[in-house]
Amino acid sequence: MKKLFAIFFLSLIFSDLQAQKKYEANWESIDSRPVPTWFEDAKFGIFIHWGLFSVPAWGPTAKDGVGIYDRYSEWYWKGISDPNRKSYAAFTKFHNNTFGKDFKYQDFTKDFKCELFDPNEWAKVFDDAGAKYVVLTSKHHEGYTLWPSKEAWNWNSVDLNPHRDLAGDLMKSVRDKGLRMGYYYSLYEWFNPLYKENVNKYVDEHMIPQMKDLVNRYKPDVLWTDGEWDHPSETWKSTAFLSWLYNESPAKNDIVVNDRWGKETRAKHGGIYTTEYDLVHDQNSTGMEINHPWEECRGIGSSFGFSRNEMLDDYSTSEQLIHILVDKVARGGNLLLNIGPAADGTIPVIMQQRLRDIGKWLKVNGDAIYGTRKWTNAPKIEKENTIYFTAKGKDLYVITTKWQESPITVSGVKSGKVQLLGFNGAVKSSVKAGKLIITPPALSPAKNPCDYAWVYKIENVL
Structure with a gap:
C-alpha cells in the first residue's frame, strides 16, 4: 500500500511539474513537450474532408494517368485555376464540360446545403467503427470555414449555405459519444489576396487570430495543420503560436498537434509525425522505423474529399484497411482513416460499410490494438x-x-x-x-x- 501511495504521489508531482512548465517560442522548447498519452492509446481515428469541394466532388483517378497526390478532389479549385499544369488538366476539362467556363468556384456555395447532415448519426458511425478520435477539416486550402470565423466573413458555413456551425455541431455529438475531437486547419489559402500580397500581415491579422478563435471556441483535442510548405516555420510564427497553445490556451493540457508547421518541420518538429498514403518527404514509409509518436493518414479511396469519379477498384477493401491498421499499430503508430462526405451531409454507403467492418473486427481484437505499444x-x-x-x-x-x-x-x-x-x-x-x-x-x-x-x-x- 505504501508503494502504491508513493507512486501515486510521484505521479501527481510529475503532473504538477508538467502543468507549471512554460514552453518558449523555439523548437527546442516546443519539442520537449510530451505527446499526450491519450493519443498513443487511441490508435484509430477518423479524418473528415468536407467543404465546398464536396459539391463538384470530382478528382482524377488512376485511369486518368495521374499520381496519387494529384487525385485529391479537395484540390478542385486549384485544379481548375491552373489548366497549364499537366496533372490539373483533367480538372479543367471536367469543369468546363460539366459547369461551363464561366461557372466560378464561389458559385458552388449555393449547393453546399448539408440538408441531410445529422451529427449524431455521424458520431454513431465513428463510435461503431471503433474510432477513438475524429479530425474534421475546419478550413481547407480554399479558405472556406465550417465555423463562423470572423476572419472568413461571408466565406463560411454560417454566413453562407448551409447557415450552420458544422464544426461545433459535430464537436458536440462526437464528444457526447465519449470520443476525442479535433480539427484540420490549413495555414495557407490559395487565393486569399492578403496571403498573396503580404504573407506577414496574413499571418498576424488572419491566420493566427483565426486559429486562436478555433481553439478558444471549441477547445479541440487535436490541431492538425497543413499547407505549411510555402514558407519556413519562422514565417508562419509557428513556435510563437505553439507557445501560446501549450501555455495559455484552454486546450493546453490534452491537445495534440502534428509536424506540419513549416516547410522544414515534417518528421522533425511539432508533435506527432505524419505520413500520407505511406509517404513522408516523398519517401515510402512502409516498414520504416519511426521512433516517435506518429500517424498515417489516408483515404478509403484515393482521394480525401468525396470523388464521384472513383470506382470500386479505387477503394481499399475492408481486409486491406484492417491490415493497414495492424501494420501501423505494430510499428508504433496510429491510423487516421479519412472519409469524404457528400455535399448533402451523408457519408457514402461504401465508406460506412468499410468502417462497420473495421468496428466489427475491433470488437473482437481491440485488446491487441488500443493502449498497446510496439x-x-x-x-x-x-x-x-x-x-x-x-x-x-x-x-x-x-x-x-x-x-x-x-x-x-x-x-x-x-x-x-x-x-x-x-x-x-x-x-x-x-x-x-x-x-x-x-x-x-x-x-x-x-x-x-x-x-x-x-x-x-x-x-x-x-
Missing part, C-alpha cells in the same frame, strides 16, 4: 509481412493477417498462457529451443471469431 523485440516488419506483434503491460499479442495452418514460432518468449481472441476453446502451445510454439486451432466457419486478421494473446510474458 514490441521492442519484434523482428523487422517487411513489406510482405503477415505476422505482427503489439505489447501491453506484461502481455504480448501476435497478429496474423493470413490464417496460419502451420505452427507459429515466437522468438524471445519461453512460456505463457495462449488464447485466440474471440475463440471459445483451448490453444496448444509448447516451448522448443527457447522459443514459444503456437499451434493454431482447427476452425470451422461457425467457430471463426473474425475475418481478415487473427490475434493470439500471450499472457504475462513481458
Whole structure:
C-alpha cells in the first residue's frame, strides 16, 4: 500500500511539474513537450474532408494517368485555376464540360446545403467503427470555414449555405459519444489576396487570430495543420503560436498537434509525425522505423474529399484497411482513416460499410490494438509481412493477417498462457529451443471469431 501511495504521489508531482512548465517560442522548447498519452492509446481515428469541394466532388483517378497526390478532389479549385499544369488538366476539362467556363468556384456555395447532415448519426458511425478520435477539416486550402470565423466573413458555413456551425455541431455529438475531437486547419489559402500580397500581415491579422478563435471556441483535442510548405516555420510564427497553445490556451493540457508547421518541420518538429498514403518527404514509409509518436493518414479511396469519379477498384477493401491498421499499430503508430462526405451531409454507403467492418473486427481484437505499444523485440516488419506483434503491460499479442495452418514460432518468449481472441476453446502451445510454439486451432466457419486478421494473446510474458 505504501508503494502504491508513493507512486501515486510521484505521479501527481510529475503532473504538477508538467502543468507549471512554460514552453518558449523555439523548437527546442516546443519539442520537449510530451505527446499526450491519450493519443498513443487511441490508435484509430477518423479524418473528415468536407467543404465546398464536396459539391463538384470530382478528382482524377488512376485511369486518368495521374499520381496519387494529384487525385485529391479537395484540390478542385486549384485544379481548375491552373489548366497549364499537366496533372490539373483533367480538372479543367471536367469543369468546363460539366459547369461551363464561366461557372466560378464561389458559385458552388449555393449547393453546399448539408440538408441531410445529422451529427449524431455521424458520431454513431465513428463510435461503431471503433474510432477513438475524429479530425474534421475546419478550413481547407480554399479558405472556406465550417465555423463562423470572423476572419472568413461571408466565406463560411454560417454566413453562407448551409447557415450552420458544422464544426461545433459535430464537436458536440462526437464528444457526447465519449470520443476525442479535433480539427484540420490549413495555414495557407490559395487565393486569399492578403496571403498573396503580404504573407506577414496574413499571418498576424488572419491566420493566427483565426486559429486562436478555433481553439478558444471549441477547445479541440487535436490541431492538425497543413499547407505549411510555402514558407519556413519562422514565417508562419509557428513556435510563437505553439507557445501560446501549450501555455495559455484552454486546450493546453490534452491537445495534440502534428509536424506540419513549416516547410522544414515534417518528421522533425511539432508533435506527432505524419505520413500520407505511406509517404513522408516523398519517401515510402512502409516498414520504416519511426521512433516517435506518429500517424498515417489516408483515404478509403484515393482521394480525401468525396470523388464521384472513383470506382470500386479505387477503394481499399475492408481486409486491406484492417491490415493497414495492424501494420501501423505494430510499428508504433496510429491510423487516421479519412472519409469524404457528400455535399448533402451523408457519408457514402461504401465508406460506412468499410468502417462497420473495421468496428466489427475491433470488437473482437481491440485488446491487441488500443493502449498497446510496439514490441521492442519484434523482428523487422517487411513489406510482405503477415505476422505482427503489439505489447501491453506484461502481455504480448501476435497478429496474423493470413490464417496460419502451420505452427507459429515466437522468438524471445519461453512460456505463457495462449488464447485466440474471440475463440471459445483451448490453444496448444509448447516451448522448443527457447522459443514459444503456437499451434493454431482447427476452425470451422461457425467457430471463426473474425475475418481478415487473427490475434493470439500471450499472457504475462513481458
